């Protein structure tokens with residue numbers, strides 16, 4: 685916990701990540717003006733939204749949501765890039781607080797008991813040095829007052845995943861394989877599976893299918909952003 689606190693202080697931003705203006709009280713990472721320009725989805729309160737309709741017939745989930753639409757060359761892309769490749773974990777904190785508030789107010793995400801992160805391949809983890817979802821999941825866990833189930837799901841198989849064009853003409857990862865390590869902890873639970881970006885849903889489908897080998901497990905999905913093109 686002490687370790688996490690010191691990391692948190694390190695992540696305390698003073699200037700807006702996008703426009704560089706000084707942040708005032710109750711602003712975190714982005715100033716209000718930049719934040720209001722973000723393309724919100726309102727999926728939290730929208731049944732049969734893009735995530736749910738994309739996964740329908742592929743894997744069974746209770747509900748799915750994302751905070752923002754992914755837009756190339758916009759603020760959203762720069763947020764995700766900073767988090768994923770520049771280790772700017774304050775972006776994860778920013779998304780987690782926002783997501784936490786939305787989930788707590790939503791009738792569709794009641795009774796979630798724990799969080800599971802999409803894992804990185806061990807070689808990718810070694811290469812990058814961190815999983816970009818760890819701080820996000822820890823902060824979301826504090827917001828929702830539920831645990832993160834760490835290491836219950838691992839990524840296995842070849843490191844470099846091939847991609848191929850799917851029936852929508854978009855590239856998706858194939859042969860992504862995950863393995864569940866601890867069914868007992870998940871037995872009978874309703875878990876929130878989290879990732880940064882939802883594109884074709886292939887990764888989340890592979891993770892959810894593996895997790896659903898657990899008895900009486902229910903899964904909802906939350907990602908920071910969703911690509912709708």
Ligand SMILES: [Zn+2]
Nearest residue numbers: 700703715718
């Ligand atoms: Zn700003």
